[in-house]
Amino acid sequence: MAMRELVSGGAACAVPGSSSSSNPLGALANSLIGSSSKTKERLEEIPTSTSTSSGRQFDEQYQPPQLPGSEFDRPFLQPGTQGSDFIGAFRSADHGGLADAWDEIQQHSHVAPPLPHPRDAEFQRIYDRGPAQPTLEGPPQRVLSNFLHSFVESSRGGLPFHPTPLPMLGLSERDKQCIRDRSSIMARHFFADKSEDFISAQVNALLSSLDIDSDVRAKGPQPAPVRELEAYWNESQGIMQPNSHATDGWVAEFGQQRHGDPNAWVHSFEQQHGSNGWASEFEQEQSQLASVDHMRGVNVANLAAMEQTRMLANTLAQNGDPKFQNSKFLQFVSKMSRGELIIDDNQVKPTSGDWATEYQQQYNAGPSWADEFTSHGPDRWVNEFASEREQQRSVDDKWIDEFSNLRVNDWAEEFENQVGEGALGDNSADNWANAYDEFMNEQIATKQHSDASKGIYVFSDMNPYVGHPNPLKEGQDLFRKGLLSEAVLALEAEVLKNPENSEGWRLLGIAHAENDDDQQAIAAMMRAQEADSTNLEVLLALGVSHTNELEQAAALKYLFGWLRHHPKYGTLAPPELSDSLYYADIARLFNEAAQLSPDDADVHVVLGVLYNLSREYDKAIESFQTALKLKPHDYSLWNKLGATQANSVQSADAILAYQHALDLKPNYVRAWANMGISYANQGMYEDSIRYYVRALAMNPKADNAWQYLRISLSCASRDDMLEACDSRNLDVLQKEFPL
């Protein structure tokens, strides 16, 4: 961990949060598990949940070169270091549960690592934070662990598990977030059958039982009274002023501890230290806190939590599987629902006497540690620091001297020379810039190349319509009759004759699109757009074709162009947007347009296309259906609806939509092919083959359809027909698969 984090008390330092209340539970765990020695109890932190005796064996074997659960590059707790002795002596007397919590507090000081440099060690002590402490090593972890595992123990050993009021766990923010996030994500896996409400009720029940707000981050880390106490404590401990950080840390924890079970603590404190001057002052403070505690009231949330958890318990009880009835995890949840595990901060009975004595000892020991530090720690550190500074300065001076004496003039001259010759520029910066430019040019070139290869229109070799007096009219007629392949030839003849005829290119593009050839369609449409850059139908067609090819950026460009050149919606589209087109912006603009004139089918069509781009198929279907209400005879619209339904895995609906399109335009190759895809998607491969063959009979150049046919043939185990497919023998296929 970075030193800065140690100093500033970063998240990982804020460990043992409010440790306090581990005691009653620890005591409970002790009585159940049968561990009496504190050292052993610490190691119990590795919850073996084996039988009591084997659990102890495990402890004895386990020599802690590392703390359980710690993960450092090297072990830091060396047995026999000063810190260990210190804490060892403290531990030697047996005592009640609170001592445990005290352990936790003190852990910060006793784990100071044997760092190589004395200054570092000194530094470490100043801040008294110890090295990186795993966040989960603290009491909350232990309490929660014991909470779960003592329960487990009791259910295994057949001991009666008395409903034990659980103290506030004082989990750190991070812990709470972990529990909140993980339990809610996991709950969605366990209770999949249940409604979202049920699941969140479960999670809330668990969270409020553990006293976790649904949003802890909104809450301050500490209630105000504790901070007051902290200030007071600092004041009263003038002696410790130099290492205020340590004091802060300790006090904060101490405050939190008190916060956990103030009444019990006060009680014992009064008994033990009533006459003490410090204690009486402290008592005053304590009574303030107690009143605050009253105001906070009882844990109302527990009632609601219990109710909610009861629902869960009932559900679980319905599962007849005896294994489920025995699941410890689920029993844990259901116990919580019966109120047997309430997390509350009343009714805590610590073995106070022992603790108080222990505390006093500890308290007495405190100053000696502080003395040690104040008497000799900082001085040494300061001295060392000063001497280091001294050295540093001499080095600085030397450098400055050297520089001022020798270098400046020479260097300046040299620089002038170089600039004069242009040496600097040529050698470094320009070279780099050139290389970068080259790279960029290459990039652009490759991109242009790929775009170009895509956008080149490929003409048919043999075209009987070349030389035709009016190929455009012929093409339009053929297109209307649905003879798409013938229409393509006629229109090619037209654009060869009049390359600037936008309408010719556009119709050619549409013919290709309906003939299920998007590459050629895009190429033709791009030529149409070159001839007339504001033709709305061209722009829309390009948007759709690029969407089919899953080219979002290009699709957005043309759809935005459509909006910009539209007489009605042009004002909606700010021209500066065209520099950086984001899907969300375009979708927003078209939604505005739809609101502007809800009866314009075209806007709904574009919206449908856009939602296809973002794969929001439900919305896309809705848009196309709206458009179809306005334009029920648009066969291409029925095809779009069908394709969208197919994409959202509604293949049966899709077939109905395609059927509509084919009723309106029987020679619609694309709809035939799409129909085949929908049948294949439903596993009806024989049917899909018939539709593919039909589509191919109308346009043998539809390469995609040949590929689909091949897949369907192999899926239908008609390997005997693969050869006919590969040789594109339509006669054989049509005979075999009549529609």
Added chain:
Amino acid sequence: MPVFKTPFNGYSVKFSPFYESRVAVATAQNFGILGNGRLHVLDISPTPNSPPVAELAAYDTADGVYDVTWSESHDSLLVAAIADGSVKLYDLALPPTSNPIRSLQEHTREVQSTDYNPVRRDSFITSSWDDTIKLWTLDRPTSVRTFKEHAYCVYSAVWNPRHADVFASASGDCTVRIWDVREPGSTMIIPAHEFEVLSCDWNKYDDCRLATASVDKSIKVWDVRNYRIPVTVLNGHGYAVRKVKFSPHRQSLLISCSYDMMVCLWDYMVEDALVGRYDHHTEFAVGVDMSVLVEGLLASTGWDELVYVWQHGTDPRAP
């Protein structure tokens, strides 16, 4: 066959690709909700005289270990997916004090899965609750690439066994995505289930077939050439299916484990697909694996803190 008791709740178990008797086990305290983690490496003794399971190594972590994968290039190297968002590398050949040899901190949420590339053998992927998948190589301190398209936790990401650059990911956004690391985005999106998809795995013999497991209690087998409908749907688990894995030995065999505490063996090509059912776990069964080196050798772990290794057809609990 041997049983091993872990102190924490089991999360994942993986056979070593180098030693037939070696498994790695990922565990997490308190059901992975809060607490420490531990990575175990176990050696299973084939002879009856010696103790059945010897713990070769154990590494503690500050947060739960959700998954582990063996390196395909070094027999002693392990990659662990940690709940605190880190990815840690361990080398069994080095003393415990030198481990982990690397801690890669980039994921911002729990790392749920990790998989070592079996073809290139120089890289691995991790998937996380931060909705991303990351690609790592051993020689780089930072990830090579981050794949961010899923809209919710990515529970599992697995390499294709044939194509070095292709992997699949399963997410809580109910989709499975197929990726090619040379492509900028996912190459295929399969809306695989109506509920969260918890796991996926590639068939080892047909590089186009993929199995997915979901909270909807089902396992589906897909053909990526025609991903609109599943090749088959396997029903039989009573709760969410946590993990699914294809057999390395038989084309149509797969194994799964579930929150219904069962480990199931399936043959997805036959009518009665459920060919084996093991109820040895007493809590959620969340980790399962099939040995590459010994046909029919299975391993499972669960929240009952037990690791079982057994031969298919025998009782896992039999001594």
